[in-house]
Amino acid sequence: MTPEFRYEIFKWDYNQDLNGSQEDCIPLQLQKLFYRLQEPLRKVEETKGLTKSFQWSSNEVYVQQDIQELCRVLFEAIELSFSLSDNNENNFVKKLYQGKTQSIIRCCECGYKSFNNDTFMDLSLPIMNMFEGIYNKSLEMAFMNFIKPESLDGDNKYFCEKCNKKVKAEKYTSFEYFPKILFLQLGRFYYDFATEQREKINDRVPFPLILNCNKYLKEYKDIKYNESESENEEYCLNDAEEIINNYIKEGNNVYELFSIVIHSGTANGGHYYAYIKSFEDGDWYCFNDGNVSYIDKNEIKDIFGEKNSEKINKYKSTNTAYYLSYRKIEKGEKKLTIKDMVISDKLKELCKEENEVIIENEKIEEEKRKFIKMGVNPNKEYTFNIYFEIQKNGNELKNESLNDKIENNSDEFEEENNDCESKSIKLLGKK
Numbered sequence: 001m002t003p004e005f006r007y008e009i010f011k012w013d014y015n016q017d018l019n020g021s022q023e024d025c026i027p028l029q030l031q032k033l034f035y036r037l038q039e040p041l042r043k044v045e046e047t048k049g050l051t052k053s054f055q056w057s058s059n060e061v062y063v064q065q066d067i068q069e070l071c072r073v074l075f076e077a078i079e080l081s082f083s084l085s086d087n088n089e090n091n092f093v094k095k096l097y098q099g100k101t102q103s104i105i106r107c108c109e110c111g112y113k114s115f116n117n118d119t120f121m122d123l124s125l126p127i128m129n130m131f132e133g134i135y136n137k138s139l140e141m142a143f144m145n146f147i148k149p150e151s152l153d154g155d156n157k158y159f160c161e162k163c164n165k166k167v168k169a170e171k172y173t174s175f176e177y178f179p180k181i182l183f184l185q186l187g188r189f190y191y192d193f194a195t196e197q198r199e200k201i202n203d204r205v206p207f208p209l210i211l212n213c214n215k216y217l218k219e220y221k222d223i224k225y226n227e228s229e230s231e232n233e234e235y236c237l238n239d240a241e242e243i244i245n246n247y248i249k250e251g252n253n254v255y256e257l258f259s260i261v262i263h264s265g266t267a268n269g270g271h272y273y274a275y276i277k278s279f280e281d282g283d284w285y286c287f288n289d290g291n292v293s294y295i296d297k298n299e300i301k302d303i304f305g306e307k308n309s310e311k312i313n314k315y316k317s318t319n320t321a322y323y324l325s326y327r328k329i330e331k332g333e334k335k336l337t338i339k340d341m342v343i344s345d346k347l348k349e350l351c352k353e354e355n356e357v358i359i360e361n362e363k364i365e366e367e368k369r370k371f372i373k374m375g376v377n378p379n380k381e382y383t384f385n386i387y388f389e390i391q392k393n394g395n396e397l398k399n400e401s402l403n404d405k406i407e408n409n410s411d412e413f414e415e416e417n418n419d420c421e422s423k424s425i426k427l428l429g430k431k
């Protein structure tokens with residue numbers, strides 16, 4: 001759902017001599033997956049080829065992988081594969097996702113500053129940090145605390161080169177620039193050393209649909225920040241043109257939220273799904289395994305977190321936003337659509353044989369769906385307590401036991417395998 005990313009992936013040219021086997025090549029597996037999603041052969045596409053290229057076995061697929069770690073593996077593999085190819089003049093991963101910060105220490109006596117540059121592909125923002133007494137009640141508060149200066153005093157005094165002595169100083173992080181696509185991770189998981197367990201933080205942390213990053217390029221003391229506004233639902237869900245135009249007056253670092261990865265579950269496990277805004281129609285959709293369904297944008301407030309989190313049993317499963325993707329708003333920018341995606345003949349050729357297998361397997365699966373297999377214990381009375389709906393000639397026959405159907409309408413079933421241990425019954429009705 002990031003067309004720029006998909007576009008660059010499609011543009012890349014796989015070369016077996018440079019990139020190794022097809023199976024192990026992450027960008028090629030991504031190409032194949034994107035191609036099959038764009039020109040679907042079936043209702044649901046599988047990701048086995050991709051996860052296999054990560055060297056994840058089928059067991060590891062079921063172990064929860066950290067999103068940050070996944071992005072790191074994915075980006076590094078893409079950068080490496082692209083750098084091996086000749087057509088790599090632009091490092092598109094860095095261009096899209098990399099931002100820059102500076103870590104600054106300022107001497108409080110002479111004002112001398114020492115700088116340390118750092119780049120980031122995503123930002124991890126804590127919800128709480130008990131040691132530093134940080135308790136962030138909104139995303140904007142988390143941003144403020146991220147750049148808030150820390151005082152170096154007492155035992156922590158800093159040696160200033162200019163003053164040539166230990167002085168009181170201020171240490172802080174400042175943003176140099178933000179990337180086009182800004183990934184933010186909310187620190188919902190931590191390891192509790194007291195309980196020796198992984199814990200999930202269920203607290204409510206609202207985040208705005210339109211994020212004004214212009215202010216975070218300023219110094220902490222110069223930022224106008226409204227704490228109660230940043231926690232307000234109505235403010236957060238407001239993505240009107242007017243608010244965007246107001247922010248743009250301050251500079252071009254205005255971002256719109258387009259994807260939210262949601263963690264459903266407890267600290268010990270659960271499930272991820274995502275709300276994503278489509279650039280093609282401007283609507284929000286819920287992506288949950290094989291299902292994609294429309295959602296109203298107001299549903300976003302339901303995954304901000306729990307208002308009275310301290311009263312929540314830690315074993316209770318909650319649905320909370322975990323990983324946010326924001327995109328820089330560029331007025332007048334021509335957005336890439338599905339029509340702009342160039343799928344090479346080479347990629348189509350590489351997929352051809354696999355596609356034939358997929359189509360063949362789909363037919364077999366379709367045929368299998370017409371059968372219901374069940375085991376029968378020959379020592380027990382021959383009764384089924386299974387009820388289901390059978391549709392025949394458009395008439396719904398509800399809640400009839402299969403046993404009744406066999407006895408009363410035996411001509412409707414074709415018994416395939418007539419021993420007592422297992423029976424295949426073909427439903428001749430359509431569904």
Ligand SMILES: [Zn+2]
Nearest residue numbers: 107110160163
């Ligand atoms: Zn100094």
